[in-house]
Amino acid sequence: MDRSAQPRTPVYLDHHATTPLDPRVLAAMMPYLTGKFGNAASRSHKFGWEAEQAVEESRRQIASLIGASPREIIFTSGATESDNLAIKGVAEAYAGKGDHLIVCAIEHKAVLDVCRRLEQRGARVTRLPVGRDGLVDPGAVEAAIEERTVLVSIMYANNEVGTLQPVAEIGRICRERGVLFHSDAAQAVGKVPVNVDADQIDLLSISAHKMYGPKGVGALYVREREPRVRLMGQMDGGGHERGMRSGTLNVPGIVGLGEACAICGREMDEESARLRRLRDRLRAKLEAELDEVSVNGGMEHRLPHNLNMSFACVEAESLMMGMSGVAVSSGSACTSAVMEPSYVLKAMGVADDAAHSSIRFSLGRFNTEEEVDYAAERTIEAVKKLRELSPMYEMTREGTWFK
Numbered sequence: 001m002d003r004s005a006q007p008r009t010p011v012y013l014d015h016h017a018t019t020p021l022d023p024r025v026l027a028a029m030m031p032y033l034t035g036k037f038g039n040a041a042s043r044s045h046k047f048g049w050e051a052e053q054a055v056e057e058s059r060r061q062i063a064s065l066i067g068a069s070p071r072e073i074i075f076t077s078g079a080t081e082s083d084n085l086a087i088k089g090v091a092e093a094y095a096g097k098g099d100h101l102i103v104c105a106i107e108h109k110a111v112l113d114v115c116r117r118l119e120q121r122g123a124r125v126t127r128l129p130v131g132r133d134g135l136v137d138p139g140a141v142e143a144a145i146e147e148r149t150v151l152v153s154i155m156y157a158n159n160e161v162g163t164l165q166p167v168a169e170i171g172r173i174c175r176e177r178g179v180l181f182h183s184d185a186a187q188a189v190g191k192v193p194v195n196v197d198a199d200q201i202d203l204l205s206i207s208a209h210k211m212y213g214p215k216g217v218g219a220l221y222v223r224e225r226e227p228r229v230r231l232m233g234q235m236d237g238g239g240h241e242r243g244m245r246s247g248t249l250n251v252p253g254i255v256g257l258g259e260a261c262a263i264c265g266r267e268m269d270e271e272s273a274r275l276r277r278l279r280d281r282l283r284a285k286l287e288a289e290l291d292e293v294s295v296n297g298g299m300e301h302r303l304p305h306n307l308n309m310s311f312a313c314v315e316a317e318s319l320m321m322g323m324s325g326v327a328v329s330s331g332s333a334c335t336s337a338v339m340e341p342s343y344v345l346k347a348m349g350v351a352d353d354a355a356h357s358s359i360r361f362s363l364g365r366f367n368t369e370e371e372v373d374y375a376a377e378r379t380i381e382a383v384k385k386l387r388e389l390s391p392m393y394e395m396t397r398e399g400t401w402f403k
């Protein structure tokens, strides 16, 4: 692996947004972008057979990473589609049983917006709060389950603060109460051990581009036994993927996802320890040089490569401009020309000004120690410079700033 001493700028620390394609994944995909171009549904010639074989190998690789059986893997275009298929598919298939869903407030929009759509169609949705640590209380899940609850959907790992939800406990509760459990694991699979049996998960969303695979491909795990999950397909057509997702399979993408899973499975232990060291080094450097900083979300149950920090009296947008040479993202989003604080941080009880001053650092496979040091230095420089211009900062330090 090429981890040269000199930082390559800009240093990419935005791996929750997307990850670079691992060259080993590209190498596995190449034959299927060139000579082996067959349609996996073609049953009458070698081109189809070799494509089908490659797809089945990928199914095995994915299943093996999450403790599933290959038949339980349905290919999709990514986690957004997997979330749509899981939630809408279950809501439709189980409409006779009930009309109630449970999610948490910090789910990705691919879950929250699907719920809003289902509400317009008459469903009822409970959105559970999270604590300051970014975690859902499993007891609150249990208390929210009703007679007519058909699905609980709680993400495995959050994409802003990296917190890992108590999925095994939630899975146990759902199984006991006879309610299906879906988890959006786009940020978790390949980064931390995920086992659908140990966690008693019935549906699980996966995305290739979050794990050094290609964009536009993902998978949905759908439990086949105890219980057998029924799902109403959302795409009508040729009946691919056992009728759950019609459409010609993206063979090169699927091969890439499989290879990405195999690599993550082999390297996860070592890589997560390395990333945790780098992440803690970044945090230590920032905290050593800067006062009035705080980490958003608990550190205990957290992805090893995530650091979300607020820098008091500094606007994240200005900070990112000052940190040229480092690619990160902020805890604000631009909606209709105004900056809105992140709904995730808000749900965790982070004040608006702290959310507006938050930066999400997410480290990845090709980051080096030198790159992390470079990022820390650029951040420290930029924060100090902006604070020099800030009367609020002086008042905060002197304790004369009252909100």
Ligand SMILES: Cc1ncc(COP(=O)(O)O)c(C=O)c1O
Pocket: 016, 017, 077, 078, 079, 080, 081, 108, 110, 155, 157, 158, 159, 184, 186, 187, 206, 207, 208, 209, 218
């Ligand atoms: C938690 C989570 N769910 C879903 C998605 C959407 O994934 P995709 O880009 O594969 O549609 C993302 C990506 O931002 C994510 O972080």
